[in-house]
Amino acid sequence: MRTDLRLAWLLVRGSDRWEWWRIALTVAGAMCATGLGLAAAVLASVHGQYRFSFGNGLLDHPGERSGVIVTLLLLLVPVLGLLGQCARIGAVHRDRRMAVLRLAGAEPGRVRRIAALETGLACLLGSALATAGAAAVLTAVWEQPTAAAWAGIALVAVCVPVLGTAAVVLALRRVVASPLGWVRRSHPRSGRGPGLLFVGGLLVVGVAALGAVAGTSVDSNYAGPGTGPLIVCAVVLAVGAGAVWLTGALSRLTGRLLAARTGSPAVLIAAERLRDDPWAAARTHAAVLLVTVVGTGFVGVRQALLAHLETMDGSYGFAQDAAFYTTGLNLTAAAIALALAIILTALAVGTAESVATRRRGLAAQVAAGVPRRVLARALLLETALPLAPAVLVAGTGGLAIGIWYGHLAGDGGWPMPYTALPVPAGVYATCLLTAAASLPLLRRSVRPAELRYV
Amino acid sequence: MSNRPVPLLVARDLVKSHDRTPALRGAALELGEGEIVAVTGTSGSGKSTLLHCLAGIVRPDGGSVTYAGKRVDTLPEHRLSELRRTDFGVVFQFGQLIPELTAVDNVALPLMLAGTARGAAQEQAGAWLERFGVRKQEAARPGELSGGQAQRVALARALVTGPRVVFADEPTGALDSLASEQVMTALVGAAREAGAAVLLITHDAQVAAYADREVRLQDGVTVGSGVLA
Amino acid sequence: MSTRHILLGLLAGGPSHGYDLKRRHDEHFPQARPLAYGQVYTTLQRLVRDSLAEVEGTDSDGGPERTLYRLTEEGSREVATWAGQVTPPAPFVTNEIFAKVVVAILTDGDPAAHLLAQRAAHMERMRELTALKTAPGSGLATVLSADYALNHLDADLRWMTTTQARLTTLTAQTVEVDRS
Structure with missing residues (x-):
């Protein structure tokens, strides 16, 4: 184990800029994950009615508190996506290095252990930093944290690095099989369509919904412990998997249709890349779609709820303070914005990685006289083409949620949530901007110097 | 000697360093119209850098490159890019084919960049693939081709636009001697037929023997008949 | 033979x-x-x-x-x-080029220039043989014979290249052996 640790350290120390980027992003991702987990754990450790000095009373009642906890846990999904994306940085380089280790006589288990140690150490660092920060904040805002709160913190701090390491071992189970991995000529496809995951998610939704219906019929006030969050999780899972499937299928379809017909070199290159590996970007794009649905739906719900609050002001015994609701809405908005930011980071990382991995080939294209702007346009189209129809569908879904909620909350009409309309367009535009942000990298990394080793 | 070809590409006193490592230290070379010249030398003698300077892929730190009577090394990047697209063709050891495109689309790409319609470009590309004996593989992607087939597709891509100069950097470096013989025969035959000049970088004397003459590079300087008499 | x-x-x-x-x-x-x-x-x-x-x-x-x-x-x-019968691999090859390099060192000649000139001559012959074998209509017997000669000339050339790279050491040693 000590030699493994030393080897892992030597490999990290001798690695290039890309590897350092991966490590830094992994640390940041682990920090995010730990932070969210810690907040959820501390809130969960509080039982019953409790008076918090902040949050406008939103955290005081157990019901709303569990809602906040679920939101925090849901935010873990995009963070995990980001971590997954980070693992892809330098994947080709890493595969090669591991294959060389295997050739030198290391057993598969050992190679896997070395790779897991590299990521595990990064996760441990991120987790330690986040825990230290959280502990400082906690002692500042809460005079006497309970033992349960500390126990939760310790649990999360340990779990994040362990889970991160486990995820790497899982992700690398196929990579280290062959000592000759590095001679592989055709590049590996990134997995098959997530059909199984989609069906599984739907099944969970169905079972949970049935359980919820059964629960409410027995006792109309209490729908059984944990059924609500379970349904939400399952719906998110199903929508997410469906979104991956949709983007993947759309990518492949767009690619195939365009590749056969287009006369433009940039479109041809982008379309053939999509057709060749439609699932590569689908995972990040799926997260974009998820946030589009949730974001559009939320803005619609928000418009309806605010209108409702204005008309109902003081006449019902909802809450003494409208700030209770607005704080809740603002917190949710912040959570969605955070999710979007994380997803955009993942998107940027993905695009940058795609350029970095292909930089030799791209340099050869430029040397052969393919103008940089054709390559840049192809890179943008790779994001823009499949995302346009997918965002349209997701936006429509989100609008439907908004209209439906407005119908329920209002007086039976079908109000149009106009404020939600710019959301899908905004998400699409930010995604394009993010992809465009990686273009300077194309200019920088596609240099003739790359040709020296061709 | 009598009827020397007119110099088409002339390099004088080329100096180029990578970071602080000198690669070229006053190399000179002339390439006549339709002439096939092999540049040989040990690894690290500056062969590839010389090709990059001549093809306008990198700018030399000193000296001049003249193509058809005009300075090339001072042209702006977009003009260089255009020159490489229209007048030059390049073949590397590997990597010049886009892995996601089929063989025929890879060859049609330079034509499409020049504004030819897809169908017409594919037709011309198909004819070149036929000429190099890889027509059957036109729907295959580079990963599915053997090394020799991939290089013949690369040759087709370099020659499809009718370039006046073909730059070949170790085009047979990854091939066995039989595949290498096929690629060289195809390259030299097609270039002679089209009247294109070839600048061939190689460390293999048997490959260099396909050329009309040899220019030898030693420590970044050309020795022997770099410049026409 | x-x-x-x-x-x-x-x-x-x-x-x-x-x-x-x-x-x-x-x-x-x-x-x-x-x-x-x-x-x-x-x-x-x-x-x-x-x-x-x-x-x-x-x-x-x-x-x-x-x-x-x-x-x-x-x-x-x-x-x-x-x-x-297996053809016995030649244990020693009479190597005129090497002999000339050594003599050039001993007589204060220019062995580097000699190797360069020899290289040019070898390349010239290799170009002739390549032209012969790639000429349209040349049979397989011609191609294989030319290949045999080309490979031998190539071996000579590779030997010359490594010798060229070691000329300084060779000169020093030759002079020393001659003196003792």
């Missing part, structure tokens, strides 16, 4: 006369030096003397009289043994 054994091999296909043997030899080995008639006849006479071949008869359909030769039993055995 001996003309003797090649002629025996050609005779193995059936009785033949001298002119035919020469013609077949030159066709099978296009890159070898063409055989002279005189050499064919003296070799055949020696084969008869050693009882590896014998005279089958003479025919003269109108032209000059020609002697037909055929293989004896002993001759077939001899040719089979020869063809089956």
Whole structure:
């Protein structure tokens, strides 16, 4: 184990800029994950009615508190996506290095252990930093944290690095099989369509919904412990998997249709890349779609709820303070914005990685006289083409949620949530901007110097 | 000697360093119209850098490159890019084919960049693939081709636009001697037929023997008949 | 390689006369030096003397009289043994280029310039051979013979390249050995 640790350290120390980027992003991702987990754990450790000095009373009642906890846990999904994306940085380089280790006589288990140690150490660092920060904040805002709160913190701090390491071992189970991995000529496809995951998610939704219906019929006030969050999780899972499937299928379809017909070199290159590996970007794009649905739906719900609050002001015994609701809405908005930011980071990382991995080939294209702007346009189209129809569908879904909620909350009409309309367009535009942000990298990394080793 | 070809590409006193490592230290070379010249030398003698300077892929730190009577090394990047697209063709050891495109689309790409319609470009590309004996593989992607087939597709891509100069950097470096013989025969035959000049970088004397003459590079300087008499 | 054994091999296909043997030899080995008639006849006479071949008869359909030769039993055995034997890898190759380099060092000449000139000569010959083998209509026998020669010249060239890179050390050692 000590030699493994030393080897892992030597490999990290001798690695290039890309590897350092991966490590830094992994640390940041682990920090995010730990932070969210810690907040959820501390809130969960509080039982019953409790008076918090902040949050406008939103955290005081157990019901709303569990809602906040679920939101925090849901935010873990995009963070995990980001971590997954980070693992892809330098994947080709890493595969090669591991294959060389295997050739030198290391057993598969050992190679896997070395790779897991590299990521595990990064996760441990991120987790330690986040825990230290959280502990400082906690002692500042809460005079006497309970033992349960500390126990939760310790649990999360340990779990994040362990889970991160486990995820790497899982992700690398196929990579280290062959000592000759590095001679592989055709590049590996990134997995098959997530059909199984989609069906599984739907099944969970169905079972949970049935359980919820059964629960409410027995006792109309209490729908059984944990059924609500379970349904939400399952719906998110199903929508997410469906979104991956949709983007993947759309990518492949767009690619195939365009590749056969287009006369433009940039479109041809982008379309053939999509057709060749439609699932590569689908995972990040799926997260974009998820946030589009949730974001559009939320803005619609928000418009309806605010209108409702204005008309109902003081006449019902909802809450003494409208700030209770607005704080809740603002917190949710912040959570969605955070999710979007994380997803955009993942998107940027993905695009940058795609350029970095292909930089030799791209340099050869430029040397052969393919103008940089054709390559840049192809890179943008790779994001823009499949995302346009997918965002349209997701936006429509989100609008439907908004209209439906407005119908329920209002007086039976079908109000149009106009404020939600710019959301899908905004998400699409930010995604394009993010992809465009990686273009300077194309200019920088596609240099003739790359040709020296061709 | 009598009827020397007119110099088409002339390099004088080329100096180029990578970071602080000198690669070229006053190399000179002339390439006549339709002439096939092999540049040989040990690894690290500056062969590839010389090709990059001549093809306008990198700018030399000193000296001049003249193509058809005009300075090339001072042209702006977009003009260089255009020159490489229209007048030059390049073949590397590997990597010049886009892995996601089929063989025929890879060859049609330079034509499409020049504004030819897809169908017409594919037709011309198909004819070149036929000429190099890889027509059957036109729907295959580079990963599915053997090394020799991939290089013949690369040759087709370099020659499809009718370039006046073909730059070949170790085009047979990854091939066995039989595949290498096929690629060289195809390259030299097609270039002679089209009247294109070839600048061939190689460390293999048997490959260099396909050329009309040899220019030898030693420590970044050309020795022997770099410049026409 | 001996003309003797090649002629025996050609005779193995059936009785033949001298002119035919020469013609077949030159066709099978296009890159070898063409055989002279005189050499064919003296070799055949020696084969008869050693009882590896014998005279089958003479025919003269109108032209000059020609002697037909055929293989004896002993001759077939001899040719089979020869063809089956592994050719001994040459233990030492007489290397004129190396000798000239050493002499150039000893006589204060310019061995580097000599190697460069030799390289040019080798390359010139390799270009001729490559042109020969890629010329349209050249048969496989020509291609293979040219390849054989090309590979040997290439080996010489590689040896010259490494020697060139070690000339300084070689000069020092040669001078030292000469002095002691």
